[in-house]
Amino acid sequence: SQQGEEDPQALSIQEGENATMNCSYKTSINNLQWYRQNSGRGLVHLILIRSNEREKHSGRLRVTLDTSKKSSSLLITASRAADTASYFCATSRGDSNYQLIWGAGTKLIIKP
């Protein structure tokens, strides 16, 4: 079952612009994680934000979490062609540490 919904489903921007993706979820969480997947390959863990954190940075990535709205956003600044990929949010819930619940993903295309 999918708890998260990413918005938008697809995003196409020019290289150098910023890209923002949103994720909403339904139940209370322990943490929220963002992953990147390049065309049909395995997923790469990008960043993890805990339920008691509001913002986190890692290089060109900035993640925010609003537990009152049950939503998170991923901002990629100064996008590059190599950022072209699908981005997924996944949540870890208190009642089950043994699996993550995934959103459907946002497909990001960076145009040169």
Place this chain on the structure above:
Amino acid sequence: KAGVTQTPRYLIKTRGQQVTLSCSPISGHRSVSWYQQTPGQGLQFLFEYFSETQRNKGNFPGRFSGRQFSNSRSEMNVSTLELGDSALYLCASSLEVAEDGYTFGSGTRLTVV
């Protein structure tokens, strides 16, 4: 350090056959999870193993099974393959629980004809 290794990378099987996929987790990671990814259903959780025990199972038929060995390596098996089993099968390892964050393998692309 070596990443998560999945073998084989590609597989073509005929309906009715069975298949076994293998996953070697990152050294020190004791939890191994399996996911099925399809364009229509997205990422679907299959099962998770820790210390050779299945701790959690997704909503898949009994044709899907798995196991974990004492060295944390894991295998999943699909019997009586159906066309709908065509998918990318992803293995992910974590230290102890999914909350720790996953490291994924590159996946096995299974095509059932």
